[in-house]
Amino acid sequence: MTLDRHPSALVLSRQNVPTFDRTKFAPASGVARGGYVFSDCTGEPQAILIGTGTELQLCVQAQAKLADEGFRTRVVSLPCMELFDDQLPDYQLDVLPPTVKIRVACEAGIRQGWDKYIGTEGHFVGMSGFGASAPFNKLYEHFKITADQIASRTKLSIMGIRE
Numbered sequence: 001m002t003l004d005r006h007p008s009a010l011v012l013s014r015q016n017v018p019t020f021d022r023t024k025f026a027p028a029s030g031v032a033r034g035g036y037v038f039s040d041c042t043g044e045p046q047a048i049l050i051g052t053g054t055e056l057q058l059c060v061q062a063q064a065k066l067a068d069e070g071f072r073t074r075v076v077s078l079p080c081m082e083l084f085d086d087q088l089p090d091y092q093l094d095v096l097p098p099t100v101k102i103r104v105a106c107e108a109g110i111r112q113g114w115d116k117y118i119g120t121e122g123h124f125v126g127m128s129g130f131g132a133s134a135p136f137n138k139l140y141e142h143f144k145i146t147a148d149q150i151a152s153r154t155k156l157s158i159m160g161i162r163e
Helices: 028-033 056-068 081-085 089-095 136-142 147-158
Strands: 036-039 047-051 073-077 103-107 123-126
Touching: 028 036, 028 081, 036 056, 036 089, 047 056, 047 147, 056 073, 056 103, 056 147, 081 089, 103 147, 123 147
Parallel strands: 047 073, 047 103, 103 123
Antiparallel strands: 036 073
């Protein structure tokens, strides 16, 4: 892993986002690898929920909703695709095992770049275009960037129902 081949930046949000208890969730050191398992389930996951920054909280909320219904999901934090792509294949496959075909990516931005991580059976929860402007909660509501949408798409896919 080399960190000197790419520019790096830490982007902060003005949104009121939760601070995650790192005794319950994975340590933040995984961010240096571009992506890591943030929260896992017991046993083999039926689906993987992938978030980047402020959307990660929605994936965690969706994971809790799905767990209440008996579904096993993994939450992956993937803040830097380029750094993740630089990791050894064994690491990438450990984070995103190819046996788990159902994947839902949540990104307040556009879908570009996500298909290689979610595959053909995955879903994207995010904006369908560029240039919308409003307070984040209004945009999230309009584009259905919600924990309920993530949970619904995941649940339907696990049950074998295609939208």
